[in-house]
Structure formats: structure tokens, C-alpha cells
Amino acid sequence: MSQPSSRPHLTPQFCFNQTALRDFLRISRSAIDDSITQNLNALLTPSSLPFDPHSTSTRQLAHPGASRQIPATQCDQFKQRVLFPSWAVRSDVLDYCASVATSPDPDDPDSIVRQIEDEKVRERVVDERLDPYSGSYFPREARTESLAMLMRNERAVEKIIRFRTWSAIGERCANSYSAEQAFDTWRREQSKKA
Structure with a gap:
């Protein structure tokens, strides 16, 4: 299973260094969201049957009615341990840098x-x-204006990425909530534990 993104040390200098900020967001997104299909495939248990080399000579297509659903417990563990913590780190970085962008810059x-x-x-x-x-x-x-524009753009990108990730998860796992509702519920549970 993939690991959630680690939290960078948040300082105004980190936010004003737009290269470092963009690199962090890019790497975090690529590790979890951009490779969501691979991450979900890794949750499936490999076959318990021994490998048959002749099975590779023909292509095995899934039947139209067959689904590649992932067991709910594995989906929930992935969301709780990897996906939502990564989203939380990125949300915290975007929120912090947005507050830096709206603060005076002496x-x-x-x-x-x-x-x-x-x-x-x-x-x-x-x-x-x-x-x-x-x-x-x-x-x-001013660099705060530039940072504010970057934060608006990155929040829009984050919204699109989360929508696409949640759609991919919805195809393989049972999702009864929207991405925002599920993430907000997870955050509330985490704040109760803290």
C-alpha cells in the first residue's frame, strides 16, 4: 500500500518559494491521486493458484458482468490510512499558504x-x-498577490484531482458519499481522536 504524503515544514518562505510549493503538490498528487488505479489494483489479493505460464499466451478478458470490486474493508483502510491523510496534508498546506497570501508581508x-x-x-x-x-x-x-493567484489555481486543480480520484474509487469501491462529505467526516473523526 502506498504511503500518505509527509507534511512539509510550513513557513512563509516555503509558500513564497513557488517552485518548492508546486513540487510538493505535484509529488503528493502523483504518489496517490495520479496513480489511483495502480493503488487500487494493489489492494486486490493476488490469485492463490500457482502461476501457469500458458495463461499468458491468450488474453483473458473479464466478462461484461464481472466486476473488479475491491472488498469494502480494504477500500476503507486505503481511504483512512493513505488517501485522506494525503488530502489533509495538501489541504493544510493550501490553507496555510492562502493565509500567508492574505497577510501583510513586511x-x-x-x-x-x-x-x-x-x-x-x-x-x-x-x-x-x-x-x-x-x-x-x-x-x-507583490509576492502576496502572486501567491494568492497560485493558491486559487492550485485549489481549483485540487478540486478536479479529488473529483477524478473519487470517481475512480467509486468504480471499484462502494461510495455512498461525495468526496467532500467523506473527507469532512474523516477529518471530524480525526479531530475527536486528537
Whole structure:
């Protein structure tokens, strides 16, 4: 069985290092969600019959009525021990970094540069008849704004990935709840244990 994603050390520097943040999310998603079919297949018990080399000479197709359902106990264990803990770690990272993006950033190294550029633009005399583009000014984006945009994008990606993962699980396991309901129920149970 796969292992859940490990929690990174959460600091504002981790969030502002968008490469590290994206790498963490990419690796976590690829280990569990992107390989959900392989993870589910690993839950099936291999055949108890000895291997017959002649069985590979023809392709064995499943009958249309035959299902590849995974026993409920194994599905539940996978969700409880691997899937939901990985989702929780990613949710915690996204929530933390979103809070960093909405907090004041006194350590922004570009804030002085932006202030100087803004002052220069205000002092500039523009004659748009000579150059219609001379009045254009595109201020630098604060790193909190950039992080907030990244968090919005990553939350949308996370929603899509969870939907696809839950759909794959629904094909092989009995799911009576939506992904959000099941995950929220699991989180409540975990908070009671803590």
C-alpha cells in the first residue's frame, strides 16, 4: 500500500518559494491521486493458484458482468490510512499558504523597488500624442498577490484531482458519499481522536 504524503515544514518562505510549493503538490498528487488505479489494483489479493505460464499466451478478458470490486474493508483502510491523510496534508498546506497570501508581508524584498517605480511614474510627464504607449504602466505584482493567484489555481486543480480520484474509487469501491462529505467526516473523526 502506498504511503500518505509527509507534511512539509510550513513557513512563509516555503509558500513564497513557488517552485518548492508546486513540487510538493505535484509529488503528493502523483504518489496517490495520479496513480489511483495502480493503488487500487494493489489492494486486490493476488490469485492463490500457482502461476501457469500458458495463461499468458491468450488474453483473458473479464466478462461484461464481472466486476473488479475491491472488498469494502480494504477500500476503507486505503481511504483512512493513505488517501485522506494525503488530502489533509495538501489541504493544510493550501490553507496555510492562502493565509500567508492574505497577510501583510513586511519582509517583501521588492516593496522598496515597487515604491520607487510608483514614484517615478507619478513624476513622469507623458505626451500620449507622440507615443500612445508611454502612459502605460504595469506595476510589479507583490509576492502576496502572486501567491494568492497560485493558491486559487492550485485549489481549483485540487478540486478536479479529488473529483477524478473519487470517481475512480467509486468504480471499484462502494461510495455512498461525495468526496467532500467523506473527507469532512474523516477529518471530524480525526479531530475527536486528537
